[in-house]
Amino acid sequence: MLKKSLWLAVIAILSVGLLAACGGAKDKKESAKKADETVTIEAKNFEFDKKEYKVPANKNVALKLKSVEGNHGLMVEGKDVNISGNGSEVVNFKPGEYTIRCSVPCGQGHAEMVSKLVAE
Structure with missing residues (x-):
């Protein structure tokens, strides 16, 4: 049970990081426009x-x-x-x-x- 909870926590953290990275790409692209x-x-x-x-x-x-x-x-x-x-x-x-x-x-x-x- 502990291993399953640990894996779920790791997956949740990675998902949040991936979503944040995807959102950041648009911000960088938009700010690159002069x-x-x-x-x-x-x-x-x-x-x-x-x-x-x-x-x-x-x-x-x-x-x-x-x-x-x-x-x-x-x-x-x-x-x-x-x-x-x-x-x-x-x-x-x-x-x-x-x-x-x-x-x-x-x-x-x-x-x-x-x-x-x-x-x-």
């Missing part, structure tokens, strides 16, 4: 600081989230972008309009926490 421009998006309870943000199309843009009131996240519909807390991510946008939403349930006005991002 940003041509940085756009800071401030979030406070139930709103972003602007209704519309403009970014250059086909360029690497660092989206930087700054939570000034409450706990918020940022997701961009149609892109694999999900920033939480006071984080940032480098993204390359094709020309068009994108919807920005808060990705962290932040209270009663969470569903209305929406802005537009225009890449031109």
Whole structure:
């Protein structure tokens, strides 16, 4: 019984290490991108600081989230972008309009926490 418990513990530790390593690969890849421009998006309870943000199309843009009131996240519909807390991510946008939403349930006005991002 002791051997079985020991093996289960070893397998659990190795699994956690493998999962952490897999998650770290994306972080290194994302941080390797150089940003041509940085756009800071401030979030406070139930709103972003602007209704519309403009970014250059086909360029690497660092989206930087700054939570000034409450706990918020940022997701961009149609892109694999999900920033939480006071984080940032480098993204390359094709020309068009994108919807920005808060990705962290932040209270009663969470569903209305929406802005537009225009890449031109």
